[in-house]
Amino acid sequence: MRKSSSESSPISFLSLPYEVVLNCLSRVPRTHDQILSLxxxxFRSIVASPDLEAERIRILKNETCLYVCLKLNNTNPNPSWFILSQTPKQKLIPLPSFPYPHPNCCTVVSSGSEIYMLGGFVTKGKRSRRAYALDCKSHQWRRLPKMRIARKDAAANVASDGRIYVYGGCSRVYNNSVNWGEIYYPTTQTWEPFPEGEEGTFNKEGVFECDLILDGIVFHDFGLLLGGKIYDNRNEDSLRLCPNICRVRIDCQDFQATVSNGELHLFCCDDSSPWGAEVGGLEGISSNYLLSVASPAKERRVTVWWKTYTKECKTEIWCAMILFEIPLMGKLLRGVVEWSENVFTFHGSESDSDSNSFLLHYEVMTLSHRRIHFI
Known part of the structure; x- marks a missing residue:
């Protein structure tokens, strides 16, 4: 029996006008281009076409992405880099492997669409002058010209024009000299020392002071806030990055979120009346031993990270987004779990509660216009 003429076949998405298809797909996060291609x-042809990128440029489709560097287990000496995709479901997307020996105690900072990895050491604890850059549009690593001075556990910040300022992490012989820091110029790909007369000095309390520490804010007993990260500025050899501590901006006031003994704590950085307390309201994840905290560059929010182990000898990496409540009576003690997901699973169940060696680095990147490539 023939179908009634009044019955119509289902309308395919691709049967829509091409301009409508492009406009719809251009609003899908770039992190899902690989899925769309399948x-x-x-769909694969549309994703690969320049028309889709042209439409994204037209609607100014920018995306903010959290990149993380994780040490998954002790059997693999090289950490792994991921990008946290948050739509439609939170997942860690692996990036291509770092093609060189991964340095320990290196400095990571971002500028524009690139993540820079500076100094550190690979063998025998010897400081390195090597520098690398990750292009977050193509996800390819490349070597940069070496720094002038070998460094590990250095601090870094980025000027508004893209210049990268690197501080400390060198031998003590360079203290109180212009070589204590140096500047990288991305346009010329050259390293230059600090200008004469701008070298840093240690004050009588042993805390380093330098006028060229851009936008640095020193908190009494809390360290140096630099580029959204916290550094310990009481060591004459380095400005060591404080692990598992990140800045949280709430109502124009700076706080520090930290993971300690498996729990999330919040500290007020007000020098006049500093205080700190464990964050309550996290009953949904309180049974887990939290390992790390990272800022997603969103107001009043942090991400917390932990591991679980299955009977099938697999390790699950979990992440949760925590929204801090508005301060009440000058103190902030509660948080809300906005989402909590198993973002990555891999074979092996090596138990490790050392939070300092899990989430090694993170950077928040705002990417625009160009397609993001994945393996």
Missing amino acids: VSKS
Whole structure:
């Protein structure tokens, strides 16, 4: 029996006008281009076409992404880099492996669409002058010209024009000299020392002071806030990055979120009346031993990270987004779990509660216009 003429076949998405299809797909996060390519040959062709990128440029489709460097287990000496995709479901997407021996105690900072990895050491604890850059549009690593001075556990910040300022992490012989810091110029790909007369000095309390520490804020007993990260500025050899501590901006006031003994704590950085307390309201994840905290560059929010182990000898990496409540009576003690997901699973169940060696680095990147490539 023939179908009634009044009955119509289902309308395919690709049967819509091409301009409508492009406009719809241009609003899908770039992190899902790989998934879209698996739908059909037609989708793969659209994703690979310059028309889709042109439409994203037209609607100014920018995306903020959290990149993390994790040490998954002790059997693999090289950490792994991921990007945290938050739509439609939170997942860690692996990036191509770092093609060189991964340095320990290196400095990581971002500028524009690139993440820079500076100094550190690979063998025998010897400081390194090596520098690398990750292009977050193509996800390819490349070597940069070496720094002038070998460094590990250095601090870094980025000027508004893209210049990268690197501080400390060198031998004590360079203290109180212009070589204590140096500047990288991305446009010329050259390293230059600090200008004469701008070298840093240690004050009588042993805390380093330098006028060229851009936008640095010193908190009494809390360290140096630099580029959204916290550094311990009481060591004459380095400005060591404080692990598992990140800045939280709430109502124009700076706080520090930290993971200690498996729990999330919040500290007020007000020098006049500093205080700190464990964050309550996290009953949904309180049974887990938290390992790390990272800022997603969103107001009043942090991400916390932990591991679980299955009977099948697999390790699950979990992440949760925590929203801090508005301060009440000058203190902030509660948080709300906005989401909590198993973001990555891998074979092996090596138990490790050392929070300092899990989430090694993170950077928040705002990417625009160009397609993001994945393995």
